[in-house]
Amino acid sequence: MNLPSCQLFEGFSDGHCACFLEFIEDMACKKGDWLFKEGDTADNLFCIKNGAVELLTSLDDRVELPITILRTEGNFFGTSALIPPYTYSLSARAFQDTTLAVINRDKLMDRINQDPELGYIIMSNLAKTFLDRLKETRQEIKIHFKSLIKVMQY
């Protein structure tokens, strides 16, 4: 088994890759399967090997707001597993039949405690991912405000 190509693993040495392979497990899921729900305890981080996963949030009991669909090998989600309070902030559902690499938080954290450099690389990659998502989300808000301004001008 090879380590999936993934932004979170960028900058890994061969040694880091080898130790990661020890605690990654594959998981197959069917279209429509829930992987986790918003608010669940976040024990695992997931990386797409093939297939597609939808991330979404609930507006209320009846309405779901889709956030994104991850379709590319190496896309990862469930990153709340690495950040206190370790609670998923979105829900995840298989958008089609999908194979995932599952990374257990406890095993990863044990490894990071032994090798802070591994932790530094992962957390740097994670911070970059969050900043990119934050920029995208702000961009959406800008679009909302621009629409609002247009409506108010007419």
Add this chain to the structure above:
Amino acid sequence: MNLPSCQLFEGFSDGHCACFLEFIEDMACKKGDWLFKEGDTADNLFCIKNGAVELLTSLDDRVELPITILRTEGNFFGTSALIPPYTYSLSARAFQDTTLAVINRDKLMDRINQDPELGYIIMSNLAKTFLDRLKETRQEIKIHFKSLIKVMQY
């Protein structure tokens, strides 16, 4: 001089605090001073010692969209200085007369290269900060959608 109380420094040992003090510099600015503009190269990270700083983005040439006002000692901004491509994603302006602790990226990165554990702590704190901001920003989008649904229902 003491290290300002700041979420980014949480989990620091006394040794980490001492080495940080070596490359933090104080900077005074007047109400209305620009600290940086969106798109500028991000060379420095800033931490509020006293005063207040407004973060904002441009909707177009004429309209500014305020994102937040940081008013509390230890609030920090300019975090793009720690993440490639090292470009500020928002603009920052002193909201009143303000004193800042300025942390130079190159000096910090030199130190992290010598001490990956320091890097792990900072990047973990940074990832947590970004995730918190991402959740807040998604919450704003939820509010926009809820308003939109209400408008469409009437």
